[in-house]
Amino acid sequence: MAAMVAVPVAQYVSPEAYLAAEATRPIKHEYREGYVYAMAGGTDAHNQIAGNVYTLLRTHLRGGSCRTYFADVKVRVEEVNCYYYPDVMVTCDERDRTTNTFKRYPCLIVEVLSEATEAFDRGDKFADYRQIESLQEYVLISQTRLQVDVFRRNEEGLWVLHPYSEGDRVSLASVGWEGAIAEFYEAVDLPSPKERPPVADQHR
Template sequence: MVVASAFSYISPEEYLAAEATSPIKHEYRDGEVYAIAGGTDAHNQIAGNLYALLRAHLQGTGCRAYFADVKARIEVLNRFYYPDVMVTCDDRDLSSSTFKRHPCLIVEVLSDSTEAFERGDKFTDYRHLESLQEYMLISQTRQQVEVFRRNAEGLWVLHPHCEGEQVSLASVGWEGAIADLYEEVIFSKPELKQSI
């Protein structure tokens, strides 16, 4: 049985024009647009901490860090995503102020509602960016960071980090304490379920 769809394809140009004036952010996947839910205090603090650390580290290098409002464009798949933090060192990315095509580092802060997508389909999509060298996932429930790094053979290798450790980002030559990413972050306590 074939079900009729109300889907109406939106071109990348239409998406970018609408997004420029939209009060809420949307991600774009091959003609479909998806609203992005708001983040938490911890999510914002973690992403902001990393952005500040990278911004200071990259000053004067020609690389640029972006935080929340600039999209990553994956042309081969017709996708636009809003990474929590992104770094590009490619001068070709100076041609657009709203999206970047050649990031070397993309970072996502995980949440309950997005974790499966960011580990799965989104990571699969990001891997189509030839410039991408590292994909970093940061937990907002405990001090835990996973850095996926592309090796010389093109395989993605996991480098996990936990409380008390140093985190290394080879793509931008940065190393720092995991505690710095979580500065001023208050972890929410899990809700206790009552048994009847």
Template structure:
């Protein structure tokens, strides 16, 4: 399938699909814990970034990775790049991407999807959030273009350098019943 056909079909579809080099993949629904974590994260970031020229998107906006012909739906996207204001249903220049992990997506989110996201030159941080326990992994691109992991747990203050933000991990898990099985 061409990217143009995908975008046209996606605009009329009741089911979200991700697109990877001609192939489309239907996305499963998310648990309540997944949605609450994503909303809490997006709310904290949106509040912090208000008036700073950055845009916060949650779940229904795609990231277009032009270099590999892919479109993904991250749980939260932050872009501070003016060029992204020209697009109606995707962004190309995110500085921060957040994915909430589930049993069915964790391997892909940590593996191939992360490899794909690393093709985005604008991306500075990639955040993976567990819904099984209070655990947030922040992968940050350093000056040598290497990705460095900083894990946060329990009562930690999460530092996000890409948007000069810090937030208590408990804020991200507010009202969330942590799950042993996260599908």
């Protein structure tokens, strides 16, 4: 996701008012507990990675009952009153065919990390996404190094981290996809080791 910037509001904004306004805005906004946040633009690497993931999953799932969405379709987290724009998400639930601008029952959500959003994506946003009963996997992809973190819900309902790095094959069990991590980074110019932020900063 691109960076979120708080938009000052004088009072609580209802979900209905947010959706009505969002339909006419030239800039996308996310919605969390009555507050509206503008989304800043992303980077070349961010766009390429998200596009690669969408293409891989869309091709893999073509002809089936699942649908893959890229950037412009929101996910509704009703339990915590939020609307987010995942970089990529997949839903296989027929109930999601009845809504055009948002989905409620994704099985897979993918976010491409940025320096501005990583703490939120790993923290509060992940806590919100965990309230979605249909969600089976949450994927975080670095845009500065070959690094993919797949959080998968196990049979006990606990979220288990499956980390992947250079040379690994990534498995997305929720949609039955497996492939080389390098496929996510096709046509992406990663920074040199000297230009990368320290690993410790990546997981703060």
